[in-house]
Amino acid sequence: MKLLFSEFKLKNLHLKNRIVMAPMCMYSAAEDSLFTPWHYVHYLTRSLGGVGAIILEATAVVAEGRITEGDLGFYQDEQIERFRNLVAAAHENQTAVGIQLAHAGRKSRTKGKIFAPSPLPYPGMNTPEKLTLEGIKAIIKAFGRAAKRAEQAGFDFIEIHAAHGYLINQFLSPLTNKRTDEYGRERSLFLKEVIEEVRKYWPKEKALWVRVSAEEYDPLGNHPQDIVRILKELSGIDLIDVSSGGVTDFKVNSYPAYQIPYSETIKKLANLPTAAGGLITDAKQAETVLKEGKADLIYFGRELLRNPYFPLHAAKALGTEIIWPKQYIRAK
Numbered sequence: 001m002k003l004l005f006s007e008f009k010l011k012n013l014h015l016k017n018r019i020v021m022a023p024m025c026m027y028s029a030a031e032d033s034l035f036t037p038w039h040y041v042h043y044l045t046r047s048l049g050g051v052g053a054i055i056l057e058a059t060a061v062v063a064e065g066r067i068t069e070g071d072l073g074f075y076q077d078e079q080i081e082r083f084r085n086l087v088a089a090a091h092e093n094q095t096a097v098g099i100q101l102a103h104a105g106r107k108s109r110t111k112g113k114i115f116a117p118s119p120l121p122y123p124g125m126n127t128p129e130k131l132t133l134e135g136i137k138a139i140i141k142a143f144g145r146a147a148k149r150a151e152q153a154g155f156d157f158i159e160i161h162a163a164h165g166y167l168i169n170q171f172l173s174p175l176t177n178k179r180t181d182e183y184g185r186e187r188s189l190f191l192k193e194v195i196e197e198v199r200k201y202w203p204k205e206k207a208l209w210v211r212v213s214a215e216e217y218d219p220l221g222n223h224p225q226d227i228v229r230i231l232k233e234l235s236g237i238d239l240i241d242v243s244s245g246g247v248t249d250f251k252v253n254s255y256p257a258y259q260i261p262y263s264e265t266i267k268k269l270a271n272l273p274t275a276a277g278g279l280i281t282d283a284k285q286a287e288t289v290l291k292e293g294k295a296d297l298i299y300f301g302r303e304l305l306r307n308p309y310f311p312l313h314a315a316k317a318l319g320t321e322i323i324w325p326k327q328y329i330r331a332k
């Protein structure tokens with residue numbers, strides 16, 4: 001058995017393999033940011049294709065925290081039933097489903113006011129309003145309410161989106177957080193309070209993942225060692241999903257597996273399991289990352305958009321036997 005197709009257990013989360021569908025905004029929500037039959041087909045196809053886990057795209061905890069009007073939201077009770085149907089269907093294929101809870105902060109393109117830790121615009125975008133303490137508390141509460149709904153929908157894990165220059169990352173980064181109050185003096189405080197609030201509603205036996213930008217590609221921004229220091233100050237996190245960039249408009253020189261060293265650093269120094277990826281399209285490369293102990297899970301984004309059945313092909317490429325969906329056995 002190859003590592004990519006070995007089981008992974010984290011609290012009561014049980015993955016049949018280590019292939020994770022990366023969270024990817026599809027900007028296709030119905031009015032009121034609701035989940036549609038299109039999303040259902042999109043995600044369930046990857047489940048049939050054999051992924052061990054799906055991370056649902058960035059889903060906003062408040063309407064003004066959406067990146068666009070087409071983002072999914074989780075501030076509506078109506079959404080619970082729609083998500084529950086997807087989760088139940090994915091479970092029939094032994095795929096675990098998580099949801100990425102997000103707030104875009106200054107990178108929101110929605111109509112109306114936008115908010116950030118400090119009134120600094122992302123290049124080419126509107127200037128956000130500086131969040132008041134009341135505004136901060138209200139967003140933290142909204143993360144908690146979304147976590148409660150996630151539990152009601154039966155999600156297997158939650159991923160808090162603290163990467164790519166969105167709101168939580170804006171608090172974490174010295175480039176975007178110029179506050180002089182406690183949220184500026186302790187840049188991890190906002191994330192800490194979000195985790196504490198989520199944990200009030202999200203059972204302790206269930207896994208909580210956090211996605212981080214481990215490298216901000218600016219000498220004055222966060223680097224992997226800074227993220228390690230921040231993570232050591234926090235508790236309640238079970239796994240780190242390692243990404244990078246997005247705080248500034250710097251064009252990253254990316255190539256297959258370019259983010260793997262960040263995962264290696266976080267796994268070793270923060271002593272937490274990691275999911276890693278970025279331009280990985282090859283089963284053998286994924287297998288090598290796992291074999292070298294640089295990550296526990298591998299996420300695939302665009303490869304799964306091109307090829308929803310990637311895991312079935314990956315098993316063949318690695319010469320490993322896996323269970324196909326019974327409806328498709330004749331195509332094996």
Ligand SMILES: Cc1cc2nc3c(=O)[nH]c(=O)nc-3n(C[C@H](O)[C@H](O)[C@H](O)COP(=O)(O)O)c2cc1C
Pocket residue numbers: 022023024025026057058100161163164211243277278279280299300301302303
């Ligand atoms: C269409 C698209 C939408 C994305 N949306 C999100 C998102 O909602 N949340 C997130 O954390 N990353 C998002 N990403 C980044 C991916 O999760 C992933 O980290 C990135 O695409 C690198 O992996 P890949 O090279 O395997 O695609 C998105 C990427 C793409 C291509």
